[in-house]
Amino acid sequence: MFNPFELFSLPVSFQLDLAMLSQQYLQLQKQLHPDNFAAASEQEQRLALQKSTQVNDAYQILKDPILRAEAILSLALQKPVDNENTTHDLAFLMQQMELREQLEEAEAQQDEQKLADLQQQTAASYQQNIAVLAEKIAQQDWTGTKQTIDRLKFIKKLQQEIERLEEKLFDF
Numbered sequence: 001m002f003n004p005f006e007l008f009s010l011p012v013s014f015q016l017d018l019a020m021l022s023q024q025y026l027q028l029q030k031q032l033h034p035d036n037f038a039a040a041s042e043q044e045q046r047l048a049l050q051k052s053t054q055v056n057d058a059y060q061i062l063k064d065p066i067l068r069a070e071a072i073l074s075l076a077l078q079k080p081v082d083n084e085n086t087t088h089d090l091a092f093l094m095q096q097m098e099l100r101e102q103l104e105e106a107e108a109q110q111d112e113q114k115l116a117d118l119q120q121q122t123a124a125s126y127q128q129n130i131a132v133l134a135e136k137i138a139q140q141d142w143t144g145t146k147q148t149i150d151r152l153k154f155i156k157k158l159q160q161e162i163e164r165l166e167e168k169l170f171d172f
Contacts, residue, residue, distance in 0.1 A: 004058030014137045027058045066152050073145050086150045119162050126155045
């Protein structure tokens with residue numbers, strides 16, 4: 001099973017020093033740069049390219065809190081995270097439907113303030129759920145971790161839709 005933490009010689013932890021992660025990423029990429037393997041055999045060049053790809057993938061996973069949490073969950077359960085089976089929290093889903101309706105209203109009315117309020121509300125919800133996620137992981141509550149990951153995915157998707165609408169309405 002792919003362990004992005006191992007690749008960067010980091011403990012499996014939700015809390016990461018992102019500046020240090022970035023430094024390690026640059027060091028690894030420097031070591032794996034194609035120029036370093038110009039005189040190497042074709043097989044060594046191919047292996048370096050594969051390793052470089054793994055480093056890129058691991059970096060993308062570790063710098064994103066949702067992907068990092070999924071990696072931790074996957075390692076804890078010793079199996080890939082099931083992305084098909086999402087949250088069944090009806091109160092949360094109803095809240096998401098209401099927020100989407102507000103987004104549609106903001107779009108129809110081209111209401112910049114309503115859109116800004118919605119953006120602020122989703123940003124706060126995202127931060128609250130990140131804090132809950134950190135707690136669930138620390139408690140090794142894997143069911144709660146999965147449920148919080150699912151919530152964060154809904155929130156992130158809504159944030160992306162808000163950003164898309166802002167760009168469309170206000171020509172950013």
